[in-house]
Amino acid sequence: MSKAEFVVVANRLPVDHDPDSDSGWRRSPGGLVTALEPVMRKADGAWVGWAGKPNLQVDPFDFEGTHLVPVSLSEDEVQNYYEGMSNDTFWPLYHDVIAAPRYRRAWWDSYVTVNRRFAEAAAEAAAEGATVWVQDYQLQLVPQMVRELRPDLTIGYFHHIPFPAYGLFAQLPWRRQVIQGLLGADVIGFQRVADAGNFARAVRRVFHYETKATGIRVPNGDGTTRKTIARAFPISIDTESYIELAQRDDIKARAAEIRENLGNPKKILLGVDRLDYTKGIRHRLKAYGELLNDGRLSVEDVVLVQVASPSRERVEAYMQLRDEIELTVGRINGDRDTMDHSAIRYLHQAYPREEMVALYLAADVMLVTALRDGMNLVAKEYVASRVDNRGVLVLSEFAGAADELGSALLMNPHDIGGLKDTIVRAVDMPAAEQGRRMRSLRKRVRENDVERWSQLFLSALAKAKEPEVGA
């Protein structure tokens, strides 16, 4: 295969292993895949990533127009690099230590080894002068490793989760290595302006490098410096595809059927999250349970549908969270259900996208109560799906989406009293106000869709590589 002009490096390949299909692979639907598809096709692209199963040794292959380069992980590496360092150290640390991060030297060693393997695969796949775009916190060392192997390349990095305040980041025993790893990129993208600010502060505190606006001066080691850009590029969704789904007759009929099956409640409240402690599912249940106990809401009128899709089921904190949530749901339903009405319809399952859009269309109130979230695409998907300009989005200030979606009902999920009042306000909101707010939210999500996100990032990257005036 000829070398690629554009290389994406992500923890996961955009395909899942599927022994039942002809090719042995099935495209995994995801925002990133959709966002990058046009660029990949145009630019003769390659995608470096893990196929999702341990010990799978597969040679690079072409799949639906993309050159895929599988990186193999052993059983131990899945445990140490992925479930350990990525999901039990970086994930909780970067989400404001909502759960306690664990610092294990063996996990870190595995993280370094695996990051090097990804960097080598990327360096091998890239043509002379190509662009490499590294994705997310599992691969923070890859930018600098690629730079050392291939100084001719243009390197971008996008961080999908929050970057924490220095007071928290400073806990990381390997904070110097991580910052150095990221600074290997020409452009480092974050979800929020605040994340980029936290990163720049960490760079100043750890290395004392000069930062000015979005620029960071990084020494080359020979007395010269180069400029790295660290700034916000808020990610989005493929808005048009949600609009199309929401306009389909079968999906509209399914939304009506869902309402019917739930006993035609006056109001349907909805939560859709990976079952993760960052998403504030417990806070949401607490507020809702209290509203039922107080008599401010009644199961005769409202129902909460909570889709909690299974996630990271081998990590201890996630097993515990699942137990707690299921205990709480059981208690609320046990106390409040009647023979005809259920307080909460809890679904620990994943659904096809069509069903998700039907749920969005059926939901009068969407509850996004994350305690910390890089962006939260569910909020944007709900808004995009409301082609009828109805429905109310309750949105946590701690989700990146709050920076753009100011016409939602913004709230602090830690303030249970405030959350309760906001839920009641959403349930009672007159149609005219719903329409006003929803139109303004929809405008935003139509303007900033995921294709625009990737264009903005890639044009900033192209510009960053132009020679500096006066340098």
Ligand code: GDG
């Ligand atoms: C990370 C950051 C950032 C969920 N359940 C089902 C299902 N989903 C889909 C949603 C949405 C996606 O998964 C979840 O995206 P989020 O953005 O809400 O959250 P994370 O998974 O934590 O994503 C986050 C994102 O990266 C992108 O940068 O926004 O802050 O944490 O698309 O719809 N989809 C289907 N069935 C389900 O049951 N089909």
